[in-house]
Amino acid sequence: MTITITLNLIKATVEILNKEDNKTLPQLTLNATRSMQADGLDRRIKETINSDLRTANIISDILQDAGIVEVLDVVNPETGRTVKGTRLNDAWTWVE
DSSP, X not given: OOOOOOHHXXXXXXXXXXXXXXXXXXOOOOSSOGGGSOSSXXXXXXXXXXXXXXXXXXXXXXXXXXXXXXXXEEEOTTTOOXXXXXXXXXXXXXXX
C-alpha cells in the first residue's frame, strides 16, 4: 500500500502535536486498525484523516527533514519503555 503525503496529512500531524502540552507524542506505529492501536501519534492521525494506514513514522521523518519536527526517543506512558516519538519544533507551535 502506498502512502501519499498530502496537505491534509501534514496539517493533521502538526495540529495533533500542537494540542499536546509538551508538543510531543510517541509514534506507536503499527499495522493495525485504529480500534486495535494504543494511543499515540499514529492512532490520532488515523482517527483524524479516517485511515488505517501506518503513517506516523513516515510523516515524522519527512517533517523532520523540513525542520518542522524532531524525531526522538520518548517513554511510552502505557509501558514505561523507550519508543520513537515526535516533537513539534517551537517555531511551528501556536496558542489556540
